[in-house]
Amino acid sequence: MPMDLDAVDRHILTLLQTDAELSTAEIADRVGLSQAPCWRRIRRMEEAGIIRMHATLLDRKKLGLNVLIFAHVKLAAHGRENLPAFEDTVRRFPEVLECYTLLGATDYILKVVTKDVESYERFFREHLSQLPAVQETNSAIALSEIKNTTALPLSLLG
Template identity: 55%
Template sequence: MTDMLDPFERKILAELQRDASLTTAELAKRVGLSASPCWRRVERLEKEGIIARRVALVDRRKIGLNTQVFAQVKLSAHGHAHLDEFTRAIAELPEVLEAYVLIGVFDFMLRIVTRDIDAYERLFFDRLSKIPGVQEINSTVALSEIKSTTALPV
């Protein structure tokens, strides 16, 4: 994929991952282009879906989401028939920030944030464990965050 990108496009992606609020003029200056060619490249990267969206990253702790949990979910053999239902159910939970399908002992890995462990317990018993087909949930609470980034190595 990165073979399809020239050095300017890589620089554009790196800069926008650091600060998506840059104006085209600021971005162009940082990557060594004039504004028009820079803007055209950004437009192409967006059109091709390489730049999926531009967002503000919020510090979860500063808004009171102090607990981060990684939950490994195993569906029952019969639960696999409920795969779409499980996928829809977790998509409805704002506390679930990321969800991955796994190969191995567990079927899914979820990254979940809540205000505290009591809020996670309520989510666990009231919502997650009641999704049809869920056989087992193995929860691991993160004590501290060593590295967290959304920047891809381009």
Template identity: 50%
Template structure:
């Protein structure tokens, strides 16, 4: 598949995404099963900056700040500043600069899907009948309106997309498969793998692999 269509779709980033609607509803109602864990989604494959600018714009202090807030975004600026050895004002300026530069994409609250009854997870490999640019764009537009899809990626190999789907049970997934995926008339084949147990799930990126500059931005 052409690299020009390789992208990632994050439903939580969409203002109309189901996850954001659930978050807003739960926060208003203060339900007890809400996990009080926040995180910043930082530099990822949908970053729109210039390639290579990550290592040019961030120093080691920036990387430490990002690592702190991607694990716990509830930390105050004062707490972050103390941990990285800065005063509050320059620490706040660094965070603001990284937000404006696109290294920090947003802040959300993580929700316990099992407490909500969203216990059925599927990794689906999807092949389009005709993977033309027009059909790829049409399919990706449909995906944006399917709240069951929490992640969708174009991939190399024999299929066109890998999708992470979350729903309540097998019956609900069967309805999604028939009504939406196959009902789109764009899909020729779906291989479904049911998730039995999640061995690891994290939103934290491996910032230790990123080369930072030694210059201070303050």
């Protein structure tokens, strides 16, 4: 069940989504609280799991990870062992940034990043296509990035 968040909580979360390096004092000042109550609110949201972690976002292209692929994977069989075995294996691939189970013709979509198309081809041939449960994979290379955000739309909460 979702935790009730008031406007101050949502403001704190918005600030943290924008810049996780803000100090509690800076956040408190911006939301109109003293430091201790602000810290308690942040701590409460961490304990509730609303704030999962504080992370640094890296620019993949500046690091030479220039190719972003969305791989649609269909499994041959949906037996009890196939789904968890596939998911456990996918979690171990560093190239896979995200993996989601889907309803419909495709069972999973994977967000994969590599240096170049050749690197993806190696990943596909040596790893993804070798998984025993995989029947079919359709890959789509992202040509350009229109929107990429990690910020959740907190305005939808109320």
